[in-house]
Structures are given as structure tokens and as C-alpha cells.
Amino acid sequence: MGWKEFWDGEHAIYVNARHRLLHDRRIATDIAALIPSRDAVVLDYACGEAGEAGIVAARCGKLILSDQAASVRAKLAARHGGMPNVEILDPEGVRALPAGSVDLIVVNSLLQYLSRPELDDLLAMLRPLLKDDGRLVIGDVIPRGQSPVADAVSLLRFGFEGGFLIAAGIGLVRTFFSDYRKLRADLGLSFHDEHEMLAILDHAGFAGERRRENIGHNQGRMTFLARRA
Numbered sequence: 037m038g039w040k041e042f043w044d045g046e047h048a049i050y051v052n053a054r055h056r057l058l059h060d061r062r063i064a065t066d067i068a069a070l071i072p073s074r075d076a077v078v079l080d081y082a083c084g085e086a087g088e089a090g091i092v093a094a095r096c097g098k099l100i101l102s103d104q105a106a107s108v109r110a111k112l113a114a115r116h117g118g119m120p121n122v123e124i125l126d127p128e129g130v131r132a133l134p135a136g137s138v139d140l141i142v143v144n145s146l147l148q149y150l151s152r153p154e155l156d157d158l159l160a161m162l163r164p165l166l167k168d169d170g171r172l173v174i175g176d177v178i179p180r181g182q183s184p185v186a187d188a189v190s191l192l193r194f195g196f197e198g199g200f201l202i203a204a205g206i207g208l209v210r211t212f213f214s215d216y217r218k219l220r221a222d223l224g225l226s227f228h229d230e231h232e233m234l235a236i237l238d239h240a241g242f243a244g245e246r247r248r249e250n251i252g253h254n255q256g257r258m259t260f261l262a263r264r265a
């Protein structure tokens with residue numbers, strides 16, 4: 037199994053329904069805060085199930101949700117397909133979007149699953165889609181040297197604040213024996229330090245900067261804002 041199959045199958049990345057709800061709500065609220073105007077076209081790339089995408093859709097003109105996993109897109113269609121300003125696309129559909137048509141592209145919690153060539157290809161695909169003043173936001177980038185223990189502590193804190201601490205503890209034990217951990221050990225994850233990310237963005241034709249706060253609850257990870265250079 038690779039990451040692609042992992043995301044297309046059943047997985048227990050959330051410890052319970054409350055964790056999923058609070059995660060989705062936090063991500064959607066953070067994305068909504070980045071929207072430049074009420075009529076903005078927003079692309080959430082590698083959006084996952086995006087359970088609270090309605091929060092984002094309510095704040096923009098059009099929301100494009102895209103994920104490579106067919107099973108995820110089916111869930112997106114079932115949950116959000118009825119919203120008039122939401123479109124669900126596979127990555128090829130994103131590639132075919134008109135140049136200069138998107139105000140905000142968000143890529144959250146994806147880079148750790150991409151090789152460097154895949155990341156370069158992704159940036160090359162996304163860059164032409166941005167309007168002249170459009171912005172690319174890449175969130176949840178894991179710096180080198182970040183240990184899984186830091187992620188575990190962050191989850192426990194999120195669980196404490198969100199009222200699912202015990203489930204978070206049980207979830208961590210379950211993760212230890214899960215496909216996720218085996219895949220993480222076998223395939224590894226990609227890590228990027230701040231200066232590397234800025235160099236990768238520069239190489240891809242973006243002017244980037246690190247944002248003070250990360251998208252989502254894990255503040256040990258990083259978010260970058262970028263415009264076409």
C-alpha cells in the first residue's frame with residue numbers, strides 16, 4: 037500500500053467523531069479567514085472530506101474542492117454537492133481550470149506525502165491558475181527534526197481543549213498499531229525547513245513568506261503564503 041491507496045481507503049486518522057468535527061471546523065474557519073473578498077474563487081486542493089466546507093463556501097463566491105481519492109470525492113459530493121457555489125474536481129479537473137481564475141488556493145497537510153518532484157509538479161500546475169493578485173497558502177508543513185512525539189502532544193492538547201482527551205489517548209495507542217504508522221515507517225514523510233520551503237517556492241516562481249500561525253491546531257508545523265513572483 038502507498039499513501040494514495042491509504043487515503044482512498046478506510047482509515048482512522050481521527051480518534052472519534054468529535055475530533056473530526058473540531059478538526060474540520062478549525063481548518064474551515066482558518067481557510068475562511070484567508071478569503072480576500074465575498075466573490076473570491078477559492079480552491080481547496082487535497083481538501084480531504086472537508087466536513088465543514090460550508091463555512092468556507094458561505095464566505096466566498098465559489099469554492100472548488102479537489103482531492104485525488106475517488107472515495108473522498110464521493111463523500112464530498114454527497115455532503116456538499118448540493119451547495120450551489122461548490123464544485124468538486126479531481127486533480128485533472130484542476131489542471132484544466134482556466135488560467136488566472138482563482139483568488140486563493142489552499143493546500144493544507146499534503147506536502148508531507150509528496151516527493152520533491154511531485155511537489156514541483158504540483159506548484160507548476162497551480163501557479164498559472166492564480167489571478168495576478170491571487171495567493172497560494174500551503175499549510176501544515178512539517179519542519180525537519182519534528183518528532184512524532186510533538187504531533188502526539190499537539191493532539192493531546194487539542195483533545196484536552198476539545199473535550200476528547202481520553203479518546204485522543206486511546207487514538208494514539210491505536211495509531212501505534214495502525215497502517216498509518218507502518219506506512220510512515222516504510223514510505224517516510226517529507227519534511228521541509230522554512231528556508232527550504234522559501235527556496236522551493238522561489239524556484240517554482242512564487243514569492244513566499246512564512247505566516248506566523250499555522251492552519252489548524254498543530255502550531256509545531258508551518259504555513260506559507262505565496263504570490264506569483
Ligand SMILES: C[S@@+](CC[C@H](N)C(=O)[O-])C[C@H]1O[C@@H](n2cnc3c(N)ncnc32)[C@H](O)[C@@H]1O
Pocket residue numbers: 043044063081082083084085102103104105108127143144145146149
Ligand atoms: C492529511 S489529508 C488533508 C486533508 C485536508 N487538507 C485537511 O487539512 O484536513 C491529505 C489529503 O490529500 C489527498 N491527496 C494526497 N495526495 C494528493 C495529490 N497528489 N493531489 C490531490 N490530493 C491528494 C488525500 O487523498 C487526502 O484526502
